Amino acid sequence: MASANVLLLPEAGSGHLMSLIEAGKRLLSDGGDGEGRALTVTVLVVRPATAESVAEVDAHVRRVEASGIGVRFHRLPAVEPPTDCVDNVQEFKSRYMQLQAPHVKAAAVELGAAALIVDFFATGVLDAARELAVPTYVYFTSTAGLLALMLRLPALEEEISDDFEEFDGTVDVPGLPPVPAGSVPGFMGRKASPNYTWFVYHGRRFMDADGIIINTVAELEPGLLAAIADGRCVPGRQVPPVYPIGPVIDLGVKETSNEHCIRWLDAQPPASVLFLCFGSMGWFDAAKAHEVATALERSGSRFLWALRGPPAAGSRHPTEANLDELLPEGFLERTKERGLVWPRWAPQKEILSHVAVGGFVTHCGWNSTLESLRHGLPLVPWPLYAEQHLNAFELVADMGVAVPLEVDRKRDNFVEAAELERAVRSLMEGGSEEGRKAREKAAEMKAVCRNAVEDGGSSHAALQRLRGAIRGGAAASLP
Numbered sequence: 300m301a302s303a304n305v306l307l308l309p310e311a312g313s314g315h316l317m318s319l320i321e322a323g324k325r326l327l328s329d330g331g332d333g334e335g336r337a338l339t340v341t342v343l344v345v346r347p348a349t350a351e352s353v354a355e356v357d358a359h360v361r362r363v364e365a366s367g368i369g370v371r372f373h374r375l376p377a378v379e380p381p382t383d384c385v386d387n388v389q390e391f392k393s394r395y396m397q398l399q400a401p402h403v404k405a406a407a408v409e410l411g412a413a414a415l416i417v418d419f420f421a422t423g424v425l426d427a428a429r430e431l432a433v434p435t436y437v438y439f440t441s442t443a444g445l446l447a448l449m450l451r452l453p454a455l456e457e458e459i460s461d462d463f464e465e466f467d468g469t470v471d472v473p474g475l476p477p478v479p480a481g482s483v484p485g486f487m488g489r490k491a492s493p494n495y496t497w498f499v500y501h502g503r504r505f506m507d508a509d510g511i512i513i514n515t516v517a518e519l520e521p522g523l524l525a526a527i528a529d530g531r532c533v534p535g536r537q538v539p540p541v542y543p544i545g546p547v548i549d550l551g552v553k554e555t556s557n558e559h560c561i562r563w564l565d566a567q568p569p570a571s572v573l574f575l576c577f578g579s580m581g582w583f584d585a586a587k588a589h590e591v592a593t594a595l596e597r598s599g600s601r602f603l604w605a606l607r608g609p610p611a612a613g614s615r616h617p618t619e620a621n622l623d624e625l626l627p628e629g630f631l632e633r634t635k636e637r638g639l640v641w642p643r644w645a646p647q648k649e650i651l652s653h654v655a656v657g658g659f660v661t662h663c664g665w666n667s668t669l670e671s672l673r674h675g676l677p678l679v680p681w682p683l684y685a686e687q688h689l690n691a692f693e694l695v696a697d698m699g700v701a702v703p704l705e706v707d708r709k710r711d712n713f714v715e716a717a718e719l720e721r722a723v724r725s726l727m728e729g730g731s732e733e734g735r736k737a738r739e740k741a742a743e744m745k746a747v748c749r750n751a752v753e754d755g756g757s758s759h760a761a762l763q764r765l766r767g768a769i770r771g772g773a774a775a776s777l778p
């Protein structure tokens with residue numbers, strides 16, 4: 300049996316590249332049906348637009364190449380990035396990916412593509428793949444909630460004339476309780492914004508794909524996945540098959556970093572520590588950091604707080620936190636017996652897997668959320684950017700794995716100390732009903748996330764269906 304070459308097209312930055320490589324590894328793994336061995340996976344590496352990201356992506360590609368996992372890489376020729384939309388991130392990403400189309404087409408011919416799997420920002424290359432009759436799948440790195448909203452967006456545009464930013468009501472996303480307009484992702488807030496237009500475009504284009512592969516677990520979002528499959532998001536049209544193969548998380552060799560924060564956790568009682576961490580782009584100024592410090596001090600909870608400071612000029616990445624500038628005077632001294640502030644990138648996966656951790660205050664990035672649920676950890680959602688406000692709503696109102704936190708979106712996602720203290724107590728102390736429910740539900744999700752990828756589990760089965768579809772499509776397209 301000849302092996303079928305599956306090409307992966309991640310968005311240019313390293314976060315989505317890592318997620319797609321991880322999905323590629325799963326495609327290659329032996330699912331017990333021999334299909335994985337009959338596939339070859341090649342990642343088309345898009346040159347990022349900034350030198351900072353080029354270095355990150357190169358380092359990551361070299362690491363994966365050296366690891367010998369069998370995923371191959373093919374670097375696409377450099378393309379001039381658009382210069383008139385650098386501040387509209389979604390527009391920039393979408394247009395930059397669309398400009399790759401001729402090179403993707405050439406690579407598909409050169410490498411003999413049996414299928415193409417593209418990042419959700421890259422639906423602009425679907426036509427090029429169609430011209431070659433290469434079956435094309437979208438890889439969706441976020442929730443079924445966002446997918447349902449994006450599929451529904453072209454119709455919503457006609458139903459709700461106001462901008463979501465100005466709208467006070469709720470939005471109907473099939474499979475979710477009514478979504479307050481304030482939980483719709485910020486980049487969809489204004490219809491006149493090109494970012495919004497691009498999300499409507501991607502939502503439409505998903506319908507043209509041969510399938511949508513999504514980093515979720517069927518049992519985590521059953522109502523949403525049913526609503527998508529039943530055609531409730533795009534009435535009257537058949538949605539492509541959806542393959543929930545998550546959690547797609549790089550577990551790698553278990554990190555055993557000897558970082559001080561891990562040794563500190565080793566000395567804490569089981570499930571006693573609240574972990575706070577805000578993703579690759581989350582940072583706090585002194586005003587927000589003071590509210591957090593006050594909340595933590597008053598709550599009496601043990602805590603490990605990954606705190607980072609504002610990006611340097613010209614960068615989007617947070618910097619190592621200057622604790623003297625960010626924290627209230629005397630805070631570290633007063634809490635030293637029960638808390639640790641970690642001023643840089645934290646070994647998050649290792650922390651979340653530590654027995655001493657009992658809860659997680661998170662920016663609700665979908666990877667962080669899955670990493671947390673895989674360990675059965677309940678959450679306090681503090682969304683900051685991208686689609687995280689929608690994730691936060693879903694975690695509380697649909698999955699029930701988080702206690703609510705009032706985040707003031709109009710004040711740059713400000714949270715008052717008293718509000719955070721309430722949520723922390725609710726999550727970490729025995730007394731509250733909402734905390735008990737979130738802990739119970741999150742504990743159930745631990746088994747759900749683990750069982751899904753085992754033989755007979757829902758994600759394992761979805762992966763087998765996907766491999767079968769790819770092999771079938773490859774056989775059908777042979778002359």
Ligand SMILES: COc1cc(-c2[o+]c3cc(O)cc([O-])c3cc2O[C@@H]2O[C@H](CO)[C@H](O)[C@H](O)[C@H]2O)cc(OC)c1O
Nearest residue numbers: 310311312313314315388389440441663664665685686
């Ligand atoms: C989901 O909606 C958006 C996601 C992103 C986005 O894009 C992105 C691109 C990269 O090349 C590297 C990244 O690390 C990255 C991260 C990112 O946001 C996070 O994506 C995660 C999934 O991988 C997860 O869903 C997190 O919640 C996101 O915070 C960007 C964006 O607009 C700029 C989105 O609308």
Ligand SMILES: O=c1ccn([C@@H]2O[C@H](COP(=O)(O)OP(=O)(O)O)[C@@H](O)[C@H]2O)c(=O)[nH]1
Nearest residue numbers: 314578579580644645647648664665666667
């Ligand atoms: O201090 C940090 C911050 C983030 N992460 C990792 O970075 C990823 C963040 O992805 P997510 O989707 O949660 O959010 P994003 O950063 O993309 O917004 C996750 O794998 C985290 O484990 C980490 O290891 N240490």
